[in-house]
Amino acid sequence: MTARPDIFPDPHSTPSDPAGEPRISYVVARLERSVRRAINERVSLYDLTVLQYTTLSVLGRRAELSNAQLARRAYMSPQAMSEVIEALESKGLIKRSQDPNHRRVYPATLTKKGERVLAACERLVDEMESEMLTGLDASERRMLRSSLIHAVRILHGGLPET
Numbered sequence: 673m674t675a676r677p678d679i680f681p682d683p684h685s686t687p688s689d690p691a692g693e694p695r696i697s698y699v700v701a702r703l704e705r706s707v708r709r710a711i712n713e714r715v716s717l718y719d720l721t722v723l724q725y726t727t728l729s730v731l732g733r734r735a736e737l738s739n740a741q742l743a744r745r746a747y748m749s750p751q752a753m754s755e756v757i758e759a760l761e762s763k764g765l766i767k768r769s770q771d772p773n774h775r776r777v778y779p780a781t782l783t784k785k786g787e788r789v790l791a792a793c794e795r796l797v798d799e800m801e802s803e804m805l806t807g808l809d810a811s812e813r814r815m816l817r818s819s820l821i822h823a824v825r826i827l828h829g830g831l832p833e834t
Contacts, residue, residue: 700823707804714796718789719763723748725797727756728765728782728790736779747830765789 687695708722715725723746730745731737737745743753757780760766765786768778782790805813824831 707800710800710804711797714800715793717796718793720789720793721756721759723752723756724760724765725790725793727753727760728786728793731766731780731782732787732790732794735781738779742780760786 687698689695711725712722715722720728726746727742730742734745739753739757740750742748742757743750746753746756748756757766757768760780761768764783766780767783768780805816808816821831825833
């Protein structure tokens with residue numbers, strides 16, 4: 673029996689739309705993997721993983737978040753976030769103190785060292801994004817950002833309206 677190519681495509685081919693163009697979902701998935709790899713290469717210079725950098729970035733924008741709040745904002749499980757928090761705390765990049773209203777909640781904040789490391793990583797990620805968007809003018813960059821945000825919101829992936 674011969675498999676129909678439209679039902680069982682060659683696993684080595686690029687998923688495509690009816691016009692033969694790569695599927696948008698495929699391109700987005702490839703972009704996500706490429707961005708994660710590029711960020712990892714840069715933040716590893718500061719002995720960070722992508723998840724640790726993401727956590728620092730979230731804390732840099734909103735301090736004193738609990739483990740559960742950080743996990744939600746970074747799209748991680750609370751268990752994975754616990755490991756990230758422990759690693760960041762052992763590196764002296766964050767500190768936690770008991771919430772006065774909840775005995776079992778220990779919100780995290782950046783230390784001065786964490787602020788410096790985050791600033792350095794943010795510069796490296798800015799450079800990566802600039803490289804990634806080479807050849808796009810300001811209008812095209814705004815349109816790309818707007819289109820991606822729209823897609824995330826339609827799929828309920830976060831980024832609420834401001």
